[in-house]
Amino acid sequence: MPELPEVETTLRGIEPYLQSQTITDIIIRDNRLRWPVPESFKMEAKNQVIKSVKRRGKYILIETPDGTIILHLGMSGNLRILPENSTVKKHDHIDIILSSKHCLRFHDPRRFGACLWTKGDPLDHKLLINLGPEPWDDEFNAHNLHKQSRQRRIAIKNFIMDSKIVVGVGNIYASEALFLSGINPNNAAGKISLKRYEALVTAIQVILDQAIKQGGTTLRDFTNSSGEPGYFKQELSVYGREGEPCNKCNEPVRKKVIGQRSSFYCVKCQS
DNA sequence: AATCGCGCCTGACGGC
DNA sequence: TGCCGTCAGGCGCGAT
Numbered sequence: 001m002p003e004l005p006e007v008e009t010t011l012r013g014i015e016p017y018l019q020s021q022t023i024t025d026i027i028i029r030d031n032r033l034r035w036p037v038p039e040s041f042k043m044e045a046k047n048q049v050i051k052s053v054k055r056r057g058k059y060i061l062i063e064t065p066d067g068t069i070i071l072h073l074g075m076s077g078n079l080r081i082l083p084e085n086s087t088v089k090k091h092d093h094i095d096i097i098l099s100s101k102h103c104l105r106f107h108d109p110r111r112f113g114a115c116l117w118t119k120g121d122p123l124d125h126k127l128l129i130n131l132g133p134e135p136w137d138d139e140f141n142a143h144n145l146h147k148q149s150r151q152r153r154i155a156i157k158n159f160i161m162d163s164k165i166v167v168g169v170g171n172i173y174a175s176e177a178l179f180l181s182g183i184n185p186n187n188a189a190g191k192i193s194l195k196r197y198e199a200l201v202t203a204i205q206v207i208l209d210q211a212i213k214q215g216g217t218t219l220r221d222f223t224n225s226s227g228e229p230g231y232f233k234q235e236l237s238v239y240g241r242e243g244e245p246c247n248k249c250n251e252p253v254r255k256k257v258i259g260q261r262s263s264f265y266c267v268k269c270q271s
Numbered sequence: 272a273a274t275c276g277c278g279c280c281t282g283a284c285g286g287c
Numbered sequence: 288t289g290c291c292g293t294c295a296g297g298c299g300c301g302a303t
Contacts, residue, residue: 002297034279034298058297075296076281091281110280112297127299154274163298171296260276261296 002073004135004168005211006222006230007058010079013225014104015053017081018062022099023048030093034074034114037094041117045069045096057131057167061122062096068122069096074112080105081225132164135204140166142197149189149197156192157185158259160204169204172217172239175264177203179238184270185263186256210235238264 002010023045031037048064055061060079062069071079084095084103094106094115106115118125133139149159157178160169169177178185181203183196192200216222216230223229233240237247242255246266256263 032280072297074280074298108280109282110296112280152273158274161297259274262294 002058002075002077002216002222003170003173003211004058005173005208005214005232006216007055007060007073007168008212009216009224009230010073011053011055011060014060014079014081017100017102017225018050018053018098018104021050021102023050023064023096024099025095025097027095027097028093029088029095030111033093033108033111034072035116037115038117041069041115044117056123056128057134057163058170059128063122067117067119070114070116070118070122070125070127071106072114072127074108074110074114076110077106077108077113078223079225080107080223080227130164132162132166135166135168135208140201142194142201145197145201146192146194149192152190153188154190155185155258156183156187156189156200157261157263159189160200161259161261166204168208171261171263172236173204173207173211175239176237177207179265179270180207182270184267185258185265238266240264 026042026045028037028042044067045064048066050062050064052063054063058072060071081102082105084097084101091109092105092107096104122128148165152159157174159165161174175185177200181196181199183192183200211217211232214230214232214235215224217232218229238253241253241264243252246253246269249266249268251266251268253264253266
């Protein structure tokens with residue numbers, strides 16, 4: 001399931017193939033993604049030259065002079081670089097054909113992903129304009145988290161998964177970062193001390209950095225742009241390890257649903 | 272304003 | 288073997 005490290009891994013894989021290429025054609029086999037792929041997309045993006053490829057949160061932005069393609073991988077999406085006319089498999093919904101005769105292929109079994117076209121500054125798009133800071137931005141710091149969380153009773157796990165607070169922290173890395181910083185995921189965000197927020201900010205950055213270095217986490221279906229899995233799964237401390245011993249203290253890892261999402265933690269190491 | 276919970280969707284898996 | 292229920296989960300959105 002693509003979170004920030006998986007999106008970043010994808011971005012790094014596709015960027016060299018996209019830079020300065022002309023989009024010679026677009027094939028939409030199924031427009032039923034999270035939002036219907038807009039009718040205008042094919043005509044507007046065709047013949048555009050790709051200026052840059054960026055990431056904002058979990059969104060991938062392919063910028064051209066006349067507009068930007070906004071991609072989101074949802075739960076099960078991936079992007080691959082393939083020779084054009086490669087064999088089409090089930091759930092290969094969109095091909096963006098490049099002048100190099102490669103194609104960028106969007107594959108997404110669950111269709112929670114998105115492919116949109118926007119003119120003007122993509123950061124002003126409705127989906128992006130309210131996003132919080134990137135995890136490595138100066139603005140993402142303990143002082144701000146502490147200030148933003150006062151009087152809030154929301155569980156800390158849900159708080160750090162809120163994209164208005166910080167982008168890119170999904171279910172897996174939220175559990176991992178809270179373990180690393182020794183914070184119980186159920187704690188009310190508003191009761192957490194400045195000092196603990198300092199540890200949490202660092203933990204989020206460390207976990208995401210490590211996951212990017214490992215090419216992301218593949219639980220089931222994530223692959224990078226070459227079709228290979230990520231290797232961070234073997235470094236997960238708590239996620240998906242219910243009943244297995246905590247690797248710090250041997251206490252069995254617990255699983256609890258918080259905000260309709262499975263959360264994993266150690267009762268001894270996290271308080 | 273903050274919080275909660277729904278719904279979108281397919282595939283894997285377990286039980287019978 | 289096959290059918291069916293459950294779970295997985297990003298995240299916008301409507302309801303409270």
